Amino acid sequence: MAPLPRRRRALAIPLAMALAGAIALLPNAASAHPAADAADSAAADGPLLSYVVNTRVDPHTVKSVEGAIVKAGGEVVIAYGKIGVIVVHSANPGFAAEIRKVRGVQTAGATRTAALSAASTTELGSPEVLTAAEVAKASSKAAAGQEPLEANQWDLPAIGADKAATINPGSSKVTVAVIDTGVDDTHPDLAANFSASQSANCVGGVADTTPGAWRPSDSGAYHGTHVAGEIAAARNGIGVAGVAPGVKVASIKVADPVTELFFPESVVCAFVFAADHGVEVTNNSYYIDPWLYNCMDDPDQRAIVDAVNRASLYSQKKGVLNVASAGNSNDDLDSASLVDNSSPDDTTAVTRTIDPHKCFDIPTQLPGIATVAATGVQNLKSYYSSYGLGVIDVAGPGGDKYQIPDTASRNGRILSTLPGNTYGYLQGTSMASPHVAAVAALVKSTHPHATPAEVLRILKAEAVNPGCPTGLYDPDGNGVQDSTCTGNKHVNSFYGYGIVNALAAVTK
Secondary structure, eight states: OOOSSSSSSOOOTTTOOOOOOOOOOOOOOOOOOOOGGGGGGOOOOOOOOOEEEEEOOOHHHHHHHHHHHHTEEEEEEEETTTTTEEEEOOOOOTHHHHTTTTTTEEEEEEOOOTTTTTOOOOOOOOOOOOOOHHHHHHHHHTTTTOTTTTTGGGHHHHHHHHHHHOOOOTTTTTTEEEEEEEOOTTTTGGGGGGGGGOOEETTTSOOOOOOTTOOOOSSSOEEEEEHHHHOOOSSSSSOOOOOSSSEEEEEEEEEEEOOOOOOHHHHHHHHHHHHHOOOOOEOSSSSSSSSSSTTSSHHHHHHHHHHHHHHHHHHTTOOOEEEEEOSSSSOOOOSSOEEEEEEESOOEEEEEEEEETTTTTTTTTTHHHHHHHEEEETTBTTTTOOTTTTOEEEEEEETTTTOOOOOSSSSSSSSEEETEEEEEOOOOOHHHHHHHHHHHHHHHHHTTTOOOOHHHHHHHOOBBBOOSSSSSOOTTSSSSOOOOBBBBBBBBTTTTTTTHHHHHHHOO
């Protein structure tokens, strides 16, 4: 049985939470910079690391801090002056401590614990790819008007997406950007709906819009293509159907091609790029490496939260709704404490007990981001899905190996597109989030002038809440309560305001 994809989570913080560095927006554009002159730099005698330096949002302050960065032994990679975030490389082991003392610097810290050139040993797992025989079997079960593999897509009728498509498949004026491992836009189910002009490679923090730069680095980087198909695979008589088959989908690649990790500077670039290129919705099926939870009492982790939050808020003010997955750890994100034994994931992980009200999984726990839990075919929380009262906004189909539908394959996971003109199954909150992003795109298609906050409010209002399970929540059947749902029929820790409703999105 294929493991859950590693790019598995994201959280959601109470919207009222105050985060360091409130963002004031200025119109000056980001600027890339050449390497610092070695004569002006401090001694470089440590590993070359990446940093984010967050300043007051003021052109003079940003310029002054750039000079201080060079003197402290740093190289300015890019300065996002409009949000006061500067991406820096430095081999000076004292760089962060030095730059935090500079006038105008609000937070600063390393975005990783391993050198820039270091490789990762992280295992991504693999999808369950359909064989030719399975494709033929599924195609033979397709009803009139269905896509060839739609008989195996239990998730579409689960949220009324099949019926919604006959009424309004979504507007081609609405784009969902997949911030992920890259998207294979040559896939026949994606090519017609792909927006190259809104796509880029943001790995390292600087947007590269060279044609094809947004594609996966290799066939193993399948995650983003699967997500894209769930959102907007065309109803074209080929393969599968997306939840919103009429909207556009873009790719903003952020996964490092060597490590397959999602570092903060890449995501900052992605949010800013999406905002500046007219994207309406982003999907974020990942957590930002190297920390599963970023604790505000650690200066490096605090700087990461600050930088990504600034970029996220900037995108929201430009009209973007960011949707993110809640994670596959079955964690109660509203509990008193959690154990994190996977961080940092770019070097040697340590076990630490954290307070989820002070340590945050980002981007999903950032203000204004829609946090998504996963469900299976029985409309029950997926066994792996993280949850939390006041944290989860809505839920969507993510698949569950213990909840088996009556389809041609009897596979409880989510079927979608894969690189190289193939199809396969995955499960995870990574799959739930794009269902919600696609329904958000349908809402935006129906209400084109709705703000991100209004789209999220509509998603919540139209969601269908199954309520907390009665009796024992025991998806694996071992007689042990696996997690406890709190709340009521209106809003609870498992589903937030409920499972999204694609049909309501186009009819109400």
